[in-house]
Each structure stands twice: as C-alpha cells, then as structure tokens.
Amino acid sequence: MWSRLCVVAIHADGRKNTRAGHTLTVFNKQNGRWLLARDANLLAPVLGIE
Numbered sequence: 153m154w155s156r157l158c159v160v161a162i163h164a165d166g167r168k169n170t171r172a173g174h175t176l177t178v179f180n181k182q183n184g185r186w187l188l189a190r191d192a193n194l195l196a197p198v199l200g201i202e
Contacts, residue, residue, distance in 0.1 A: 153177045171195040
C-alpha cells in the first residue's frame with residue numbers, strides 16, 4: 153500500500169507540530185494469512201500550516 157499521511161501533534165502548551173509525507177506498507181501472504189512484512193514512512197515537517 154502506498155499512501156500519503158498527515159499527522160498533527162498538539163503539545164500540552166498548545167504548540168502544534170505537523171508532519172506529512174508518503175508511507176509504504178508491504179504485506180506478505182503466509183499460510184493463507186496476510187502479514188505485515190515492511191512499514192516505512194517519509195514524514196517531514198510541514199512549514200507554515202500551524
């Protein structure tokens with residue numbers, strides 16, 4: 153699966169950090185079941201959105 157992800161973290165003092173980028177998730181079928189084989193993301197800071 154190839155997708156785009158955006159994550160916003162809100163700190164206790166109200167500050168926000170936003171990161172976005174592509175994600176790649178690879179599954180492998182073993183014994184009739186799909187198992188997670190690899191998961192990676194390339195999230196980077198998003199400037200000017202907070």
